[in-house]
Amino acid sequence: ARQQTEFTNTVARILGPARFADFERAQDSAFRDIFEVTQNNHVPKESAIKVYDIRQLAAEEAGRIRNDTSLDDAARQQRLEQMQAEVQKAVADALGAAAYRDYLSGSGRWLTNTTRL
Secondary structure, X not given: OHHHHHHHHHHHHHHHHHHHHHHHHHOOHHHHHHHHHHHHOOOOHHHHHHHHHHHHHHHHHHHHHHXXXXXXXXHHHHHHHHHHHHHHHXXXXXXXXXXXXXXXXXXXXXXXXXXXX
């Protein structure tokens, strides 16, 4: 663990903040899938980053909703469905119609079932 931390710190220092963020995202297959769709559909890299960030935030929020003991099952389901609709719209807006369809039919299936994030 210590060696991994030292390696990560060294890479971060060499690459600088922006390139290190790119390096970290490139290690995640979820980002690589999004990036491939954006490349195939001639969508800017910034859109891939935006969708990746949306996915990360959606997963965190889904976890918070699932663990919220102040909600009953019906309210929890309603919040997850509302979040899912908002996330789908945000991703569709970021990717554009063609890339969104491609992503949804491949690794973007998480968009139709946020409860599994």
